[in-house]
Amino acid sequence: MRKLKYIFKRIGKMNFKNYFKVINSIHKKTGKLRIYLLIDTIICGFKYQAGYMDYQLFEMYKMNGKERETVLTRGKSNDIVKKYNNREYIKYFESKVLFNERFKKYLNRDYMVINGSNYDEFKDFVSNKGYIIVKPVDGTCGKGVEKIKVVKKNLKSIYEEILKNGQILVEEVAIQNEKLSKLHPTSINTVRIYTLNQKIVAAFLRIGNNNNVVDNLNHEGIVSPLDIDTGVINYPAYDKTYNTYFEHPITHEKLIGFKVPMWERVKKLCIDASNEIKEVGYVGWDVCVGETKPFLIEANDFPGHDIFQLPAHREGNIGVYPRFQQAMKEDNDENSNSK
Secondary structure (H helix, E strand, O other), rough: HHHHHHHHHHHHHOHHHHHHHHHHHHHHHHHOOHHHOOOOOHHHHHOOOOOHHHHHHHHHOOOOHHOOOOOOHHHHHHHHHHHHHHOOOOOOOOOOHHHHHHHHHHOOOEEOOOOOOOOHHHHHHHOOOOEEEEEOOOOOOOOOOEEOOOHHHHHHHHHHHHHHHHHOOEEEEOOOOHHOOOOOOOOOOOEEEEEEEEEEEEEEEEOOOOOOOOOOOHHHEOOOOOOOOOOOOOOEEEEOOOEEOOOOOOOEEEOOEEEEOOOOOOOHHHHHHOOOOOOOOOEEEEEOOOOOEEEEEEEEEOOOOOHHOHHHOEEEEEOHHHHHHHHHHHHHHHHHHHH
16 A cells, blocks of 8 residues: 555656656657556556656666566655654754764764854864855755865854854865875865665765765765675766766876775774664765774765766666565564564
8 A cells, every 4th residue: 555655646646758858868769669668657657666767767668577576766765764764863864063062082073053042162162163054954965064174364254154154064174085085186086885774785885076075976076886795896987977987087097906004993983973873764964984903984865866876876686675685584583583
């Protein structure tokens, strides 16, 4: 019933103009009849909870039934979020301030919150800093995150501007490992690790581009999945429009074969953090690998489902959903044994 409710809700919100545009695009690319593609997308919607964008992005038109079952579609991802993330606790992930307070021991950097009456505290906070990072409390996709130069003679105006823009979370600049900095030095190039029931189910590396401060895809960043066991990039990176990169377009650093430093410590950090609030069981953790240890930047209780299972990143045309099923099965087994 929940599956049907979700599907009909999506149909109600569907952009049919864009839908037919996608069908025409796939038709031109593959030569498959439009009527076949229309029927096939409907089948995939009901059987695999795949929207037409999933159908196009994951090239489900090239997959057989068994292969399609392995794709983590948007509908399946939404079901996991609803099942494992208790809404009473997601506030710790939706508010950057609450997140910093709750996960302070994993941050490895100082921060403060602007409230309009703590200018003296702000002045002390920035007294020994050349730059600061400012963030809105509830921003996503890197929106509103800025790196600001601390100019001592203009501190009052900086304070007032930050308050005016709602960028009230002020942090010292995180320092990343030299190896990661070489990929793109002006951004913190974060590792995104997905945990489900305290088990790692996916990982990828986000890398900034065009001298932007943030590494997010919506700010021209590029991403590549990481091997969970080794922390190595085995596939080319992609940007938001799925251009392929075997090396970074600005620094020309080679990407395939790159290994994230301190990989076992990165994984342990995320497992430890996932145990802090078990009521939110499905989380995407953003990790900065520092000079001496990894630490958290932030986390997402509604992580995306697409980047780590693009067609060029799949082995044997198999998606990532089996990893998620295994994590859910192990959780069910553990709960059954504890009764």
